[in-house]
Amino acid sequence: xxxxxxxxxxxxxxxxxxxxxxxxxxxxxxxxxxxxxxxxxxxxxxxxxxxxxxxxxxxxxxxxxxxxxxxxxxxxxxxxxxxxxxxxxxxxxxxxxxxxxxxxxxxxxxxxxxxxxxxxxxxxxxxxxxxxxxxxxxxxxxxxxxxxxxxxxxxxxxxxxxxxxxxxxxxxxxxxxxxxxxxxxxxxxxxxxxxxxxxxxxxxxxxxxxxxxxxxxxxxxxxxxxxxxxxxxxxxxxxxxxxxxxxxxxx
Amino acid sequence: xxxxxxxxxxxxxxxxxxxxxxxxxxxxxxxxxxxxxxxxxxxxxxxxxxxxxxxxxxxxxxxxxxxxxxxxxxxxxxxxxxxxxxxxxxxxxxxxxxxxxxxxxxxxxxxxxxxxxxxxxxxxxxxxxxxxxxxxxxxxxxxxxxxxxxxxxxxxxxxxxxxxxxxxxxxxxxxxxxxxxxxxxxxxxxxxxxxxxxxxxxxxxxxxxxxxxxxxxxxxxxxxxxxxxxxxxxxxxxxxxxxxxxxxxxxxxxxxxxxxxxxxxxxxxxxxxxxxxxxxxxxxxxxxxxxxxxxxxxxxxxxxxxxxxxxxxxxxxxxxxxxxxxxxxxxxxxxxxxxxxxxxxxxxxxxxxxxxxxxxxxxxxxxxxxxxxxxxxxxxxxxxxxxxxxxxxxxxxxxxxxxxxxxxxxxxxxxxxxxxxxxxxxxxxxxxxxxxxxxxxxxxxxxxxxxxxxxxxxxxxxxxxxxxxxxxxxxxxxxxxxxxxxxxxxxxxxxxxxxxxxxxxxxxxxxxxxxxxxxxxxxxxxxxxxxxxxxxxxxxxxxxxxxxxxxxxxxxxxxxxxxxxxxxxxxxxxxxxxxxxxxxxxxxxxxxxxxxxxxxxxxxxxxxxxxxxxxxxxxxxxxxxxxxxxxxxxxxxxxx
Numbered sequence: 029x030x031x032x033x034x035x036x037x038x039x040x041x042x043x044x045x046x047x048x049x050x051x052x053x054x055x056x057x058x059x060x061x062x063x064x065x066x067x068x069x070x071x072x073x074x075x076x077x078x079x080x081x082x083x084x085x086x087x088x089x090x091x092x093x094x095x096x097x098x099x100x101x102x103x104x105x106x107x108x109x110x111x112x113x114x115x116x117x118x119x120x121x122x123x124x125x126x127x128x129x130x131x132x133x134x135x136x137x138x139x140x141x142x143x144x145x146x147x148x149x150x151x152x153x154x155x156x157x158x159x160x161x162x163x164x165x166x167x168x169x170x171x172x173x174x175x176x177x178x179x180x181x182x183x184x185x186x187x188x189x190x191x192x193x194x195x196x197x198x199x200x201x202x203x204x205x206x207x208x209x210x211x212x213x214x215x216x217x218x219x220x221x222x223x224x225x226x227x228x229x230x231x232x233x234x235x236x237x238x239x240x241x242x243x244x245x246x247x248x249x250x251x252x253x254x255x256x257x258x259x260x261x262x263x264x265x266x267x268x269x270x271x272x273x274x275x276x277x278x279x
Numbered sequence: 280x281x282x283x284x285x286x287x288x289x290x291x292x293x294x295x296x297x298x299x300x301x302x303x304x305x306x307x308x309x310x311x312x313x314x315x316x317x318x319x320x321x322x323x324x325x326x327x328x329x330x331x332x333x334x335x336x337x338x339x340x341x342x343x344x345x346x347x348x349x350x351x352x353x354x355x356x357x358x359x360x361x362x363x364x365x366x367x368x369x370x371x372x373x374x375x376x377x378x379x380x381x382x383x384x385x386x387x388x389x390x391x392x393x394x395x396x397x398x399x400x401x402x403x404x405x406x407x408x409x410x411x412x413x414x415x416x417x418x419x420x421x422x423x424x425x426x427x428x429x430x431x432x433x434x435x436x437x438x439x440x441x442x443x444x445x446x447x448x449x450x451x452x453x454x455x456x457x458x459x460x461x462x463x464x465x466x467x468x469x470x471x472x473x474x475x476x477x478x479x480x481x482x483x484x485x486x487x488x489x490x491x492x493x494x495x496x497x498x499x500x501x502x503x504x505x506x507x508x509x510x511x512x513x514x515x516x517x518x519x520x521x522x523x524x525x526x527x528x529x530x531x532x533x534x535x536x537x538x539x540x541x542x543x544x545x546x547x548x549x550x551x552x553x554x555x556x557x558x559x560x561x562x563x564x565x566x567x568x569x570x571x572x573x574x575x576x577x578x579x580x581x582x583x584x585x586x587x588x589x590x591x592x593x594x595x596x597x598x599x600x601x602x603x604x605x606x607x608x609x610x611x612x613x614x615x616x617x618x619x620x621x622x623x624x625x626x627x628x629x630x631x632x633x634x635x636x637x638x639x640x641x642x643x644x645x646x647x648x649x650x651x652x653x654x655x656x657x658x659x660x661x662x663x664x665x666x667x668x669x670x671x672x673x674x675x676x677x678x679x680x681x682x683x684x685x686x687x688x689x690x691x692x693x694x695x696x697x698x699x700x701x702x703x704x705x706x707x708x709x710x711x712x713x714x715x716x717x718x719x720x721x722x723x724x725x726x727x728x729x730x731x732x733x734x735x736x737x738x739x740x741x742x743x744x745x746x747x748x749x750x751x752x753x754x755x756x757x758x759x760x761x762x763x764x765x766x767x768x769x770x771x772x773x774x775x776x777x778x779x780x781x782x783x784x785x786x787x788x789x790x791x792x793x794x795x796x797x798x799x800x801x802x803x804x805x806x807x808x809x810x811x812x813x814x815x816x817x818x819x820x821x822x823x824x825x826x827x828x829x830x831x832x833x834x835x836x837x838x839x840x841x842x843x844x845x846x847x848x849x850x851x852x853x854x855x856x857x858x859x860x861x862x863x864x865x866x867x868x869x870x871x872x873x874x875x876x877x878x879x880x881x882x883x884x885x886x887x888x889x890x891x892x893x894x895x896x897x898x899x900x901x902x903x904x905x906x907x908x909x910x911x912x913x914x915x916x917x918x919x
Contacts (some may be wrong), residue, residue, distance in 0.1 A: 040831075051331050058554050058555055065556065066557065066781070070781065073823060076825070079834060085346060085351055085522050086355065087562075088563075088662065089347075089455065091353070091355050091444055091723055092350070093346065115668075122446075138491060146347070152452070152456045152461040153456040153459050156456060157453035157456055158411050160410035160454075162328070162735065163403075163407075163731075163732075165406040167406055168405045169365075169422060172417075172421025173421050173423055178417040179414075181414040181840070182446075185439075185449065186440075189348065212412065213412050215411050216414065
């Protein structure tokens with residue numbers, strides 16, 4: 029298969045970037061999208077041009093390192109799945125493919141297609157945990173968790189932290205990301221002692237990092253490689269309202 | 280520096296060793312802990328758990344990872360589960376059985392004391408993870424569920440769908456985040472360790488390079504913990520993440536730490552077969568699939584081109600069930616992998632190139648319904664379809680073994696300290712618990728055992744004698760190490776040759792896969808030991824690395840790692856040659872039983888092989904730690 033690629037090149041955060049055209053020939057349809065970029069980089073290297081910087085690690089859709097917007101869609105056209113799970117057989121032969129980084133104000137560009145997502149780490153640091161120190165845990169089966177709750181918590185916990193939700197959102201909102209962590213922990217009895225303070229602190233940091241608000245466009249859910257449901261955003265809103273009410277009632 | 284190689288396993292009955300050892304370890308009092316700085320390199324299950332726990336205890340921790348967030352460490356990709364002898368299934372499990380299965384699975388090449396401690400602690404891990412909110416699978420009662428894994432006849436594996444590693448790592452990452460917020464842990468993402476600093480014979484710091492800015496920094500500490508994972512990527516194609524590398528442990532080796540059993544590499548039987556020459560990695564299909572999938576190939580070579588549905592049951596060879604009736608499709612990984620290679624070598628392999636076997640769910644779907652199979656393995660079936668374009672509910676999966684895990688690693692004693700005082704090594708980076716073959720669902724167990732429960736007890740015992748001995752990062756040892764790092768980087772950038780990094784890495788990987796892979800023999804290993812130095816020579820003459828060192832430069836990152844792989848590969852092959860027996864995953868063709876199983880030589884080789892760096896261009900020196908078995912009886916492994 030042959031492709032015309034238009035790829036975002038930007039030397040560093042401060043310099044302006046632009047789309048650069050590259051032609052690539054004889055790509056097997058069984059090549060993954062990232063392997064296609066590897067091949068392109070090999071040809072660039074042979075010509076003495078600096079390879080395109082892009083991030084990836086596990087290349088099986090779980091580490092959340094990929095951060096490509098392909099033809100305007102976070103992670104490209106094959107949902108659900110991260111860009112590393114996209115194969116060239118999903119494209120038409122001869123297609124033009126535009127590759128950009130995730131574009132979110134809170135994710136500054138480091139180089140070419142590589143971005144800084146440390147804002148997501150800071151949201152978790154604000155309270156996305158259960159304060160159980162090693163050694164203090166009771167016997168695992170001493171607290172039964174209804175299967176339905178555990179399954180739902182797992183659905184929320186499946187988030188891979190890639191940030192596609194914020195990239196797809198017209199408001200650059202990280203509500204799907206934040207709601208997944210808040211919901212995962214609020215659904216489990218172990219998460220209850222810190223339930224109110226957790227949601228209040230996480231939302232506060234999410235706002236401070238410059239992420240926008242949710243206006244129910246559901247773009248986040250559509251691109252999420254882990255299929256996190258937007259209904260968790262409703263859960264986040266309920267958790268937040270509940271915590272605010274409890275606080276205002278002086279509890 | 281190296282006296283006799285003493286594991287320092289405590290005396291006394293096996294079941295009492297860890298408890299009585301803990302009673303006598305030295306302590307650091309709470310108000311003194313903040314005076315100690317500890318470096319933890321790696322943020323996976325072992326490193327993340329260790330950094331978080333040491334932070335909870337009150338030490339000042341600096342944690343480093345090359346990923347952009349500690350949550351992306353490769354532990355995240357572990358699928359199947361984590362073992363513990365809770366015996367919730369009432370099927371006869373016990374700590375002793377988990378211990379025995381693990382030591383037998385490892386083909387009797389690990390220490391009794393370490394493995395027993397691991398089995399003991401496993402139960403605490405499950406308690407800890409549940410308390411952190413890890414959403415393990417549960418039954419309708421609300422209690423925890425289990426599934427079966429290879430090499431065991433009990434159901435003791437705890438799991439969170441096909442994403443157990445992810446959920447355990449996130450639990451660990453969240454504990455780490457809590458400590459980062461509390462200020463006890465300082466996190467350095469996108470930062471790679473490039474050298475270990477030794478002052479007065481003790482590990483007292485590291486030299487790092489920021490992958491973002493290119494800055495080289497010196498970090499001094501009271502102790503250094505390496506939790507940098509395995510080196511499976513030496514083969515180029517493996518199930519490891521692209522960034523996994525040997526650099527941290529290899530640099531420590533070059534500074535005097537012993538490297539133990541480097542040739543013990545696990546080839547996982549159930550991976551998606553190689554499809555083309557540009558493939559960048561191999562994808563694992565969890566071992567848990569072997570609970571319900573049946574492995575087969577056609578009985579006759581002529582049938583291998585036929586569609587699987589056209590081959591009647593009578594013409595299929597369910598070779599694992601045939602050869603190992605009592606374990607069947609759940610035979611351990613090394614045995615299942617070799618069996619797959621054998622049938623493919625006979626010309627009965629399926630799929631392109633004849634390097635594949637079927638993993639068939641038709642019977643399970645008939646018995647349990649597609650819905651149940653979807654619930655158990657749905658995400659794995661989706662991954663399979665994405666990569667191959669095939670629907671495994673309709674046609675059997677095709678699988679083939681791939682490099683997955685490395686049992687070898689830096690040598691450590693019972694306290695997880697290397698022969699270099701102050702240098703601790705945990706998780707996959709050490710060699711300690713899996714012998715010559717790791718059982719499924721045991722890597723997560725070991726990483727968390729080391730990080731949450733072992734190291735936080737043993738490290739303070741070392742620190743107790745180190746108060747006020749932390750050197751300045753401006754001391755000559757640090758300056759020298761930094762200078763060496765800079766010289767090496769400059770050298771890599773100045774070769775300015777014609778060949779790409781990947782081409783060298785691929786060539787090295789193929790060479791190792793052929794000659795030091797699923798089976799090895801003396802002739803092949805001797806050839807490899809000739810060819811690797813030649814390839815390395817060519818690398819330093821002809822590699823092309825573009826860009827600058829003062830910038831985000833992924834080619835330069837990889838160049839350093841490939842350069843280390845090119846040296847390390849020689850150590851692996853040397854170890855494989857020296858170990859003149861078969862044991863677990865190390866299958867020397869010269870040593871097999873009449874029916875093709877690994878034949879150990881307990882008289883000569885019931886030992887850990889620990890290699891000491893002999894200087895550039897010099898052969899490494901071998902130290903042997905004899906393995907003493909006081910409880911288990913050494914037996915030919917049988918899964919029949």
